[in-house]
Amino acid sequence: xxxxxxxxxxxxxxxxxxxxxxxxxxxxxxxxxxxxxxxxxxxxxxxxxxxxxxxxxxxxxxxxxxxxxxxxxxxxxxxxxxxxxxxxxxxxxxxxxxxxxxxxxxxxxxxxxxxxxxxxxxxxxxxxxxxxxxxxxxxxxxxxxxxxxxxxxxxxxxxxxxxxxxxxxxxxxxxxxxxxxxxxxxxxxxxxxxxxxxxxxxxxxxxxxxx
Numbered sequence: 579x580x581x582x583x584x585x586x587x588x589x590x591x592x593x594x595x596x597x598x599x600x601x602x603x604x605x606x607x608x609x610x611x612x613x614x615x616x617x618x619x620x621x622x623x624x625x626x627x628x629x630x631x632x633x634x635x636x637x638x639x640x641x642x643x644x645x646x647x648x649x650x651x652x653x654x655x656x657x658x659x660x661x662x663x664x665x666x667x668x669x670x671x672x673x674x675x676x677x678x679x680x681x682x683x684x685x686x687x688x689x690x691x692x693x694x695x696x697x698x699x700x701x702x703x704x705x706x707x708x709x710x711x712x713x714x715x716x717x718x719x720x721x722x723x724x725x726x727x728x729x730x731x732x733x734x735x736x737x738x739x740x741x742x743x744x745x746x747x748x749x750x751x752x753x754x755x756x757x758x759x760x761x762x763x764x765x766x767x768x769x770x771x772x773x774x775x776x777x778x779x780x781x782x783x784x785x786x787x788x789x
Contacts, residue, residue, distance in 0.1 A: 602672075605633040605671060605674050606633075606667075607665045607666070610629055611625045612663060613680075617681050618683070619653070619683065620653055621652075621688065623651065623653070626647065626650075627647065630665075632671055633668065633674075634668055639663070640663050641662060658684070660681050662677055662678070684738045684741040693706050693707060697728075698725055706718050706721050715742070
């Protein structure tokens with residue numbers, strides 16, 4: 579007490595020096611990869627990259643499970659659909675967080691590449707690639723299921739095939755609906771037997787694209 583009360587000038591100088599010290603900077607965190615909204619091909623390696631400033635500790639998770647900064651995620655182990663990478667940091671100046679969502683998808687090009695790199699025979703590979711180009715999904719499935727691939731490999735390829743098949747069915751359904759509406763509009767201006775034939779044609783188009 580004597581130091582403070584007997585040396586007021588020193589106390590004032592010490593207080594001013596403490597108050598003049600800058601406050602600790604607030605930490606920041608940025609998820610560089612994957613970028614928010616990215617579409618990632620199933621089976622590709624996905625790098626996780628996070629940058630920080632003024633942080634003393636960093637936590638990164640993928641769908642709630644801890645991952646290391648710089649890790650390469652095998653997306654073949656992820657389900658189709660949306661996934662989230664989240665990062666949080668602590669520092670002398672507080673805390674901060676960031677998140678990024680991405681979708682795991684299958685494309686025709688990606689599926690073709692995985693078929694070509696699989697253990698299928700050259701004949702099976704060529705047959706599947708021809709059937710993929712022609713969108714003969716049932717034939718592709720049969721060839722895969724009858725192959726000598728391991729059970730895990732067959733299941734993985736069939737799962738990807740189902741994603742492609744579902745996508746093309748959606749496209750076909752939209753195309754069929756558009757043609758159906760166009761046919762109905764056209765038939766509306768017809769009379770008699772022509773209108774009946776037109777309706778049969780319209781429903782035939784709808785059935786072709788949806789069944």
